[in-house]
Amino acid sequence: MTVKKNRDLGKLLVDSMAQAVAIEGGTLRAARRHRRTLGEATVAPPPRYGSARVRRLRERLGLSQPLFAKALNVSVGTVRGWEQGARVPDGPSRRLLEVGERHPLALLEAVRDSRKPLSPTSTEDISSSGQHNQQPLRTNRCRGFCGGGDTFHAPAAGHVLGRHEPHG
Numbered sequence: 001m002t003v004k005k006n007r008d009l010g011k012l013l014v015d016s017m018a019q020a021v022a023i024e025g026g027t028l029r030a031a032r033r034h035r036r037t038l039g040e041a042t043v044a045p046p047p048r049y050g051s052a053r054v055r056r057l058r059e060r061l062g063l064s065q066p067l068f069a070k071a072l073n074v075s076v077g078t079v080r081g082w083e084q085g086a087r088v089p090d091g092p093s094r095r096l097l098e099v100g101e102r103h104p105l106a107l108l109e110a111v112r113d114s115r116k117p118l119s120p121t122s123t124e125d126i127s128s129s130g131q132h133n134q135q136p137l138r139t140n141r142c143r144g145f146c147g148g149g150d151t152f153h154a155p156a157a158g159h160v161l162g163r164h165e166p167h168g
Contacts, residue, residue, distance in 0.1 A: 072096055
């Protein structure tokens with residue numbers, strides 16, 4: 001019985017090594033992935049948001065206070081309080097505002113025109129007058145709302161959502 005166990009163990013070791021080589025070579029996906037822990041990595045705190053910064057973000061996204069509140073999943077009173085300086089965003093709200101600044105489409109994709117559906121090959125241009133137009137996705141130079149290298153920028157400057165071009 002001991003010889004059979006050793007043979008089985010040997011076969012398992014050989015199979016395991018073959019899998020390790022395949023995973024390392026990229027032909028096989030690992031069954032488990034290593035998760036990073038706080039002991040191995042750090043997380044930068046989200047930036048602080050004053051009233052002017054919150055208002056500037058909302059206006060650059062081209063959203064009203066009620067629509068901005070819905071996109072963030074907070075109350076309109078909370079957004080008003082932030083913009084009037086009566087309240088200060090904290091906790092998860094600060095991280096969510098940071099995501100909205102760095103990746104505006106993350107918030108804007110949640111906003112849909114209730115009057116007509118979007119086609120999969122276009123994006124929505126939301127003008128400052130509230131008009132919603134179907135426009136093809138096109139490239140535009142960043143107008144200062146890139147947050148340090150964002151991939152997308154918002155339509156508030158009067159342009160269609162597009163890919164960010166590197167600063168020159």
